[in-house]
Amino acid sequence: MKASQFFISTLKEAPADAEVVSHKLMMRAGMIKRLGAGIYNYMPMGLRVIRKVEAIIRDEMNRAGAVELLMPVVQPAELWQETGRFDKMGPELMRVKDRHDRDFVIQPTSEEVVTDIARQELRSYKQLPKNFYHIQTKFRDERRPRFGVMRGREFTMKDAYSFDRDEAGATKSYQAMFAAYKRIFDRFGLEYRAVAADTGAIGGDLSHEFQVIAETGEDAIVYCPTSDYAANIELAEALPLLAERAAPGQTLAKAPTPGKSTCADVAALLGLPLAQTVKSLVLATDELNEAGDIVATTVWLLLVRGDHELNEVKAGKVEGLKNGFRFATIAEIEEHFGCKPGYLGPIGLKKPVKIVADRTVARMADWVCGANEVDAHLTGVNWGRDLPEPDVVADIRNVVEGDPSPDGQGVLAIQRGIEVGHVFFLGTKYSKAMNATFLDETGKPALMQMGCYGIGVTRILGAAIEQNHDERGIIWPASIAPFQVAICPIGYDRSAEVKAAADALHQELLDAGVDVILDDRGERPGAMFADWELIGVPQRVVISDRGLKEGALEVQGRREAEASKVAPAEVGAFVKARLSA
Amino acid sequence: MKASQFFISTLKEAPADAEVVSHKLMMRAGMIKRLGAGIYNYMPMGLRVIRKVEAIIRDEMNRAGAVELLMPVVQPAELWQETGRFDKMGPELMRVKDRHDRDFVIQPTSEEVVTDIARQELRSYKQLPKNFYHIQTKFRDERRPRFGVMRGREFTMKDAYSFDRDEAGATKSYQAMFAAYKRIFDRFGLEYRAVAADTGAIGGDLSHEFQVIAETGEDAIVYCPTSDYAANIELAEALPLLAERAAPGQTLAKAPTPGKSTCADVAALLGLPLAQTVKSLVLATDELNEAGDIVATTVWLLLVRGDHELNEVKAGKVEGLKNGFRFATIAEIEEHFGCKPGYLGPIGLKKPVKIVADRTVARMADWVCGANEVDAHLTGVNWGRDLPEPDVVADIRNVVEGDPSPDGQGVLAIQRGIEVGHVFFLGTKYSKAMNATFLDETGKPALMQMGCYGIGVTRILGAAIEQNHDERGIIWPASIAPFQVAICPIGYDRSAEVKAAADALHQELLDAGVDVILDDRGERPGAMFADWELIGVPQRVVISDRGLKEGALEVQGRREAEASKVAPAEVGAFVKARLSA
Structure with missing residues (x-):
């Protein structure tokens, strides 16, 4: 190729709205050109990279036995109504009406359409397993599109969907995709980690994110440098940091802490380590009647150590919080604690509150918490002596660097990453909603076990650049360089x-x-x-x-x-x- | 590839809604699967054909010096408002609002977006000529989608756009695309014709359709078997069939023709050749004031020989009809002719009417037309003697088989074809509307001269099958076979x-x-x-x-x-x- 027959358009300066380095460099290198918020023209230089990324993905998907097809961008709403997503999804699902006022969506993914294909085409166990994929334009009407191709509205994604007879088969399909993804990311020439991720309501452990390592990444990924352990921060298990609870060594006392409403300020004022303090977070759950009116509200107090952070995904797995929770209102807090936020604690409550202690908090002795009185904290607090044992003990915090690895093989480290791929076991979530059955060996209909496997094709470009650049520009790995x-x-x-x-x-x-x-x-x-x-x-x-x-x-x-x-x-x-x- | 690792799904019977053979065979062969009206999943077998078609197109476009990029499916309405197409286009333009209630369109083509790129990127004459193309999903909300991929709503199209300094450059770009298209269609292994097509308001002769020959085609294409002449029926020039007008041989007479309101019936009743009769077609044009109210209406009588058909595209080129015409109402006809349709003619008018005679009609003698009296026709009509010479003489009819070729090299034949490609000189239509200028050699801004070049990628599949099939199924040319x-x-x-x-x-x-x-x-x-x-x-x-x-x-x-x-x-x-x- 001669440059005169191609199109090269570089800029000295990046446009002002480019916030991250990959966005700036892609604009400056003439790879993309903004058409609207989160909508880009892929210019010839950028399209060459996209095509190389696609070719590697296609090659490895085919090698793994997946079969390529192409599902439409504009999809009838009926299928999305079958699964309930037409109504449940927020405005990020772009809805459109045709000339006959019929509803359609511009696809963000294709679970509904591929399940519709499967229920019509895969009728016998003999046709399973089968894995269909496509590489297609997707649209998500992001509330705040930004970072160029990293969080655009229109983007290209590879999405694959596996169909199996049973969970054992689905696990094999999952593992085949996991292996294919490793080959794909190896061939991209990027530093990445496959990290275990939350499976939500589906359960099990078949969910992994493929994260491209980059200091600028939005996600925190947790790994053990001396073992294979890797998980995203939502999932990574925090073990209790104390082997057992020590006996009380101090008496309970009230300390004046005027204007000190954070654990860090209180610890500094009292000359205590931050790890001696306990943070109070107040949630609420509502019980609704059939008409959707609130008939009862439960207030929850979640306790994590002063130097730890609440993990909302983990909190959402606590019995009683599984069906959704919200932060309590100021009125609810004052009603139950008799005090405004900043000085809350589990002792001296005005009304009953469910107490959930993080595993580490449950083993602490002589700790510090709010006194439920403005400008005052309690010191020398001890479970059993000063207050009852917690209602629930659970892992509800984010891990931090240096925590013990859940596999017992060392301590955890944390890196930043950019999620560019996700493999996920869906079970019968969609096949059940859409009645996608096949006839098993005995001639009886059975629901297909599904998995879904995505790679953000255009996002790969941004992630590769976030990881590989210097002050002069982009440094492409050879396999995907334009x-x-x-x-x-x-x-x-x-x-x-x-x-x-x-x-x-x-x-x-x-x-x-x-x-x-x-x-x-x-x-x-x-x-x-x-x-x-x-x-x-x-x-x-x-x-x-x-x-x-x-x-x-x-x-x-x-x-x-x-x-x-x-x-x-x-x-x-x-x-x-x-x-x- | 082993079949067990692929996906094959054939049907014994085509679904009832498949009207044409290509649609039936594509459904039966498992190439496409209907998702909604005019919206199809491209199944693995069909996608392989699409990919081969795309590869041939891409290869030849690159060889011709065009540069590939990728423009978005969802495009901001602002650009479409600049050219007026957002308001002018009917409901076939799919409009959609985002979460902020901003208008977008789902692209049917990309003139606006590519012109926006060009006006920003191509600033100097040194950067011209340039030809950008993409192969992308398009959407047209057809009123009546049908014939499978032949007239779908969502489809894949290759569209290329050339930008030149002047008309001479644009002509060269056009010719390069024309040559590339010939190579592309040759490589498809399909029988096709490049036929001259109407250029509408742009003028000139730089418009060709690439038509795949098929008996089932919707378009009539005209060609001369003994020369290179080929044009679509809208454009193909009809020469006068008579060298000169003969002297009157008959006297004017009124013949009773009770209930005979068509030329064929009248000719049969009177024992005359159909070619002796003249057909009357009544049009009207309205003059509007600035408020858009009709201030004057002109009625037109168009005369073509009884065995010929009016060509509305040609009629639209007659001075006075260029800005649009309509068929006259019954009331207007009765007011001007004093008679209802079926017996109309140019003699004995009640009010002035503009008379346009087809070239052949203008040279006829002793002809037959309606008497402006129910159940009566005139015979032995002669120009100059019985009525004044026509106001306008023009080519306003479709050619028919056997007409002389406009190039004087033989007689015309007619075939059916399916339009799958179109090369078109746009001139400054879009660059003017969007102010797409470049600095010429003298440093002055000048409008870019544009051309556009489309190929219906998915439609190629249908056209190939319409041309190549037998009772057992599809017969793919080797170059695009799955x-x-x-x-x-x-x-x-x-x-x-x-x-x-x-x-x-x-x-x-x-x-x-x-x-x-x-x-x-x-x-x-x-x-x-x-x-x-x-x-x-x-x-x-x-x-x-x-x-x-x-x-x-x-x-x-x-x-x-x-x-x-x-x-x-x-x-x-x-x-x-x-x-x-």
């Missing part, structure tokens, strides 16, 4: 020798199947080099009269500080060897 | 020899880059053969114990009545030779 090699001739128009050498190398690399671009735009060397560094092409070859005369052309990898000098006759072989390394 | 070869082993599970031979041939063909499927489903031979004939795979190899023993395996082309017997060791080479032939 071009693998940029030939930069100096004086292509002026020097017959330079032109001949550049054209010959271009042809030699093309013939070898290398994805090469010859920059024949006639830019000055500085601007030309800066463009290819910004765009992030892995290898650059500079062809100049001087280099040819001296028998030493410059080949420089994008991450290298210095160029290698290579004899002109050997440049082709040198570059090919680098790319196959 | 598979090129089907290996049909008889007793794959039972016979080790059959399995070994089938597996070996499968591998040999795969290694040679042949797109082959090995049918390991264990179907009985009859059902297996019927499936591959229905699906339309070009070559079939049957591997049986008997064939192996006798040293003669059966290779049969989809269009062949008999199989060729080929020695097992030579089957691979035989098939490869056939495919490369």
Whole structure:
């Protein structure tokens, strides 16, 4: 490919609305162009990366036995009503009416449509297992689209759906997809982790996120450097940090803490370690009658150590909180605690409150909490002596660096990651809602066991850049770079020798199947080099009269500080060897 | 590919709503599956064809110097308001509001978005010419979707847009696309014609439709078998069929024609050739004031020979009718002609009427027309003697088979075709509306000259089948067949020899880059053969114990009545030779 036959459009400055580095660099490198909020044109340079990402995904999905089809972007609402998602989903589901006033959605995913296909096409156990996938345009009307392709509204996703006879089969399908995803992410050349994720109401442990490691990632991922353990922060189990509860050593006392409403302030004032304090969080659950009116409300006090954070996903697994909870109102808090927030605690309640203690809190002795009195805290608090044992003891906090690994193999570390893939066992959630059955060996109808497996194709670009960039621009892994090699001739128009050498190398690399671009735009060397560094092409070859005369052309990898000098006759072989390394 | 790892789903009967053969066969062969009116899932077998069509298009577009990008499916209404299409287009433009109540459209084409890209990115004459294309999902909310992928609502289209400095450049871009389209359609292996088409208000002669020839096609295409002339029926020029007007030979007379209101009936009653009669068609044009009220109406009488048909596109080019016309109301007709339709003519008018005679009618003598009196016609009518010369003489009729070719090289023939591609010079229509300018050599802003070039990707499938099928199913051209070869082993599970031979041939063909499927489903031979004939795979190899023993395996082309017997060791080479032939 010659640059003059392609389209290159780089910018010195990123537009002001680009907040994160990948967004800035994709705009500057001319990979995307904003059309509207969260809606981008994929410009030729960016589309080449997308196509390479898609090709790797397609190759490995096919290898894993999945079969590609293509489901529509615009889908009839009827199917979405069958599963209830048409009504349950918020405005992120883009709804549209046709000329006959019939409802449609612009697909954010395709569980409904693929289940509809399966219930019609997969009628016998002999046709199972089957895994259908497509790579298609999706739309989610995000409340606040941002970060370029990282949280856009229109995006490209690969979504696969497996159908099995039973859970054992579904587990095998899941594992095949898990293995395919590892191959896919290996081939992308990105540093990533497959982390266990919450399965929600489905249960079981068949849910993994594929997270691309990046300091700028929105997700916290937890792993054990000395074992295989890895989970996202929602799921990672926090073991109790104390082996057992110590005997009380202090008497219960009230300490004045004027204006100190946070654990950190109280600990500092009292000269105690933060780990001696306990944080109070007040939730509420409502019981509704059939008409949907609230007939009873329960107030809950959740206690976590002062240096820990509540994990709402874990809280949502506590018996009594499973069907949803909310934060209590100020009125409810004052009614039950006789005090405004900032000084709350489990002792001296005005009305009964359900007390849930984190595992670590349940083993603490001589701790500090609010006195249910403004500007006062209690010290030397002890379970059993000063208050009853908690109603519930549960893991309700986020793990922190240094916590023991749940597998007993070391301590936990935390990294930031960007979720770009998710494999998930769905069970019969959709097959039940849509009555997707097959005839089993005995001729009886049985519900299909399903799994779903997504990869955010366009998001991969953002994640790859967040992980791989420097002050000069993007650093693409070779497998997904828009071009693998940029030939930069100096004086292509002026020097017959330079032109001949550049054209010959271009042809030699093309013939070898290398994805090469010859920059024949006639830019000055500085601007030309800066463009290819910004765009992030892995290898650059500079062809100049001087280099040819001296028998030493410059080949420089994008991450290298210095160029290698290579004899002109050997440049082709040198570059090919680098790319196959 | 082994069939067990793919997905094959054939039907004995087509669903009742499938009206045309391509729709029926695509449903029966499991290529598409209906999701809603005009909305289809592309099943694995159909998607393979789509991908092959896309690959050929992409290859030739790139070769012609066009650059691929990807524009969004959901597009902000603002751009569509700039060109006025948001308001002007009817309900076939699918409009949608986002969560903030902002207007969007689901793209039917992308002129607005690509022009927006061009006006931002192409700032200098040095960047021109440039041709951007994408292959993307489109949506048109058709009033009556039908014929499967031939007139669906959601479909895949390749649309390209060229930007040039001037008309000479745009003409070159147009010609490059025209040549690329010919290569594309040649590679599809379809019989087609590039026919000149109407350019509407743009003018000039840079508009061609690529029509796939099929008896079932909706379009009439006109060509000259002894020259290059080809045009669609809207455009094809009708020359006058008479060299000059003969002198009057008859006197004007009134003939009673009770109940005979068509030319054919009148000719039969009077014992005259149909070509002696003249048909009257009454149109009206309204003059509006600034408030949009009608301030004046002109009634027009268009005259074509009794055996000819009015061509409304041509009529729309007559001075005075260019800004739109309508058919006259019965009241207007009675007011001007003093008679109801069926017996109208240009003689004895009650009020002034503009008379437009087709070129042939203007040269007729002694003709027959309505007498403006119920149940009566005039015979022996002659221009100049019985009525004034016509106000306008113009080509306003469709050509018919046997008409002289406008290029003087023979006579015209007519075929049916399916429009699957269109190349069109847009001029400054969009660049003017959206102010897409570039700086020319003198540093002054100038409007870009545009062209647009579409191919209906999914429609190609329907057109290919309409052209190539028989009573057993589809007959795909090899270049776009879902598979090129089907290996049909008889007793794959039972016979080790059959399995070994089938597996070996499968591998040999795969290694040679042949797109082959090995049918390991264990179907009985009859059902297996019927499936591959229905699906339309070009070559079939049957591997049986008997064939192996006798040293003669059966290779049969989809269009062949008999199989060729080929020695097992030579089957691979035989098939490869056939495919490369």
